[in-house]
Amino acid sequence: MKYALLIYTPTTAEDYAAAAKAAVHEADARGGWVDYTRAAKEAGVLVGVEQLTHTDTATSVRLRGGEERLITDGPFMETKEHLLGFYLIDVPDLDAAIDWAARMPVDGATIEIRAAMSGMPWQRVLD
Amino acid sequence: MVATLARRLGDLQAAEDAAAEAFAAAATAWRDGVPPNPGGWLMLTAWRKAVDAHRRTAAVAVDPQLLGEIALRAQPEEAAVDELATQPRQLGDDRLGLIFACCHPALALEVRVAMTLRYVAGLTTKQIAAAFLIPEPTLAQRLVRAKRKIRDAGIRFEIPTRPAQRLRSVRTVVYLVFNEGFAASGGDALIRKELCEEAIWLGRLLRRLLPADAETAGLLALMLLHHARAAARQAGGRPVPLEEQDRSRWDRALIAEGTRVLDEALVRRDPGSYQLQAAIAALHAQAPRFDDTDWPQIALLYGSLARLEHSPVVEVNRAVAVGMADGPLAGLAVLEPVLASGALEGYSPLYAAHAALLEKAGYPERARGAWARAAETSANSAVRDELLRRHD
Numbered sequence: 001m002k003y004a005l006l007i008y009t010p011t012t013a014e015d016y017a018a019a020a021k022a023a024v025h026e027a028d029a030r031g032g033w034v035d036y037t038r039a040a041k042e043a044g045v046l047v048g049v050e051q052l053t054h055t056d057t058a059t060s061v062r063l064r065g066g067e068e069r070l071i072t073d074g075p076f077m078e079t080k081e082h083l084l085g086f087y088l089i090d091v092p093d094l095d096a097a098i099d100w101a102a103r104m105p106v107d108g109a110t111i112e113i114r115a116a117m118s119g120m121p122w123q124r125v126l127d
Numbered sequence: 128m129v130a131t132l133a134r135r136l137g138d139l140q141a142a143e144d145a146a147a148e149a150f151a152a153a154a155t156a157w158r159d160g161v162p163p164n165p166g167g168w169l170m171l172t173a174w175r176k177a178v179d180a181h182r183r184t185a186a187v188a189v190d191p192q193l194l195g196e197i198a199l200r201a202q203p204e205e206a207a208v209d210e211l212a213t214q215p216r217q218l219g220d221d222r223l224g225l226i227f228a229c230c231h232p233a234l235a236l237e238v239r240v241a242m243t244l245r246y247v248a249g250l251t252t253k254q255i256a257a258a259f260l261i262p263e264p265t266l267a268q269r270l271v272r273a274k275r276k277i278r279d280a281g282i283r284f285e286i287p288t289r290p291a292q293r294l295r296s297v298r299t300v301v302y303l304v305f306n307e308g309f310a311a312s313g314g315d316a317l318i319r320k321e322l323c324e325e326a327i328w329l330g331r332l333l334r335r336l337l338p339a340d341a342e343t344a345g346l347l348a349l350m351l352l353h354h355a356r357a358a359a360r361q362a363g364g365r366p367v368p369l370e371e372q373d374r375s376r377w378d379r380a381l382i383a384e385g386t387r388v389l390d391e392a393l394v395r396r397d398p399g400s401y402q403l404q405a406a407i408a409a410l411h412a413q414a415p416r417f418d419d420t421d422w423p424q425i426a427l428l429y430g431s432l433a434r435l436e437h438s439p440v441v442e443v444n445r446a447v448a449v450g451m452a453d454g455p456l457a458g459l460a461v462l463e464p465v466l467a468s469g470a471l472e473g474y475s476p477l478y479a480a481h482a483a484l485l486e487k488a489g490y491p492e493r494a495r496g497a498w499a500r501a502a503e504t505s506a507n508s509a510v511r512d513e514l515l516r517r518h519d
Contacts (some may be wrong), residue, residue, distance in 0.1 A: 003281070092281075092283075093281045093282065094231070094233060094280050094281045094282045094283075095283070095287055095288075095293075098233075113280075115279055115281050117279075
């Protein structure tokens with residue numbers, strides 16, 4: 001079963017930018033997310049992973065039947081916690097997904113686990 | 128049967144529907160006589176119904192792997208029946224898998240309790256709604272949502288590979304059911320005997336399925352030893368404190384069973400909070416009269432429990448025991464930090480304990496204030512009336 005592990009943290013845009021800059025400039029990145037990602041890959045459960053830019057940079061497009069698209073600056077919802085990345089993993093059940101979420105090298109974050117639906121018509125396009 | 132089907136299908140709703148259809152089919156098919164293996168017949172029929180249902184909905188959303196598995200199993204039907212219906216070990220595992228799914232920590236605690244009562248203990252939604260004082264449609268809606276979550280979120284009807292944490296949740300659910308019966312948090316009935324009996328039934332089942340787990344045995348022992356006092360805990364709808372209970376009305380058979388189960392748990396040398404609480408209950412049960420109670424030993428056990436749990440509620444109980452063992456001033460010394468912390472603001476037993484200690488220490492004025500506070504914070508009307516009657 002595929003699960004999205006959605007990583008929410010209360011990091012501000014400034015702190016997030018500073019942390020990203022520091023990470024990129026580290027010559028030989030070790031530990032933390034590098035090890036975690038490698039472990040998921042080597043366990044054969046990793047389907048996809050992305051780190052997102054801060055919610056601060058979000059653009060929202062609202063679609064209402066027939067009306068013209070409405071573009072706004074900012075996220076769909078203003079919240080204290082920001083969705084800053086996700087892992088897409090393929091594991092047997094929720095317990096296994098919880099275990100992978102609990103192994104993430106992050107403090108003070110909330111990982112929302114969402115199972116992916118299967119058998120939808122649009123998915124046949126990908127086969 | 129529902130447990131077995133649920134495990135195979137990963138879907139409790141589908142399992143229930145299939146079982147119901149099988150029973151309905153039996154009503155017609157068995158008119159001319161019951162088949163030689165009625166259990167197997169029902170299981171096979173239910174299985175076919177489930178396969179049909181899956182085929183009908185296959186266009187919508189079905190895991191292809193599951194479909195494959197069902198198709199495979201639907202072929203040699205006799206073999207499937209053998210596997211599904213006639214292996215007792217398998218059935219026990221299915222039952223346990225169902226308990227673990229109903230008690231999964233990804234479900235809200237009150238939902239776990241309701242799911243367990245409905246699908247493991249077999250209570251009706253009406254009974255559960257009445258026990259927890261919620262409207263039946265609300266409860267039914269919660270159960271539907273929970274079943275959907277179990278199916279869609281991938282909670283499996285299996286015994287987890289690392290069961291320790293999941294088992295804690297199962298024990299918590301069983302204990303909550305018992306506690307709700309033992310010290311009804313709302314409403315008028317002081318003890319809801321049925322809930323206690325359901326919890327004990329669940330505790331016995333768990334112990335049979337997990338004979339090597341010390342805390343599971345500890346939980347059963349605790350419930351048996353508490354329930355043994357049920358008849359003496361109330362008189363004419365009024366609660367009777369431990370001190371005044373007619374000990375001849377305690378159920379000796381339950382005490383003997385509880386003590387035996389506890390002894391079997393303790394030899395495993397894997398102590399835990401249920402075993403400690405059961406040991407305290409056993410000491411109370413063994414005292415022929417209130418004055419014979421081994422309070423120093425009970426105070427020590429509460430000390431161990433406090434170290435394990437860091438719970439202010441445990442500290443309140445420890446204060447009472449210390450008060451009995453070493454005098455009311457020693458008890459008040461244990462209680463003061465709890466009162467000062469405000470952690471149990473509005474917790475009626477805290478004020479009742481405080482009042483009793485103040486009274487014994489010779490502060491009747493302050494005790495009266497504490498009794499009043501205990502009465503006004505109690506949600507149970509029987510307890511509230513009794514507190515007012517005694518201390519007004």
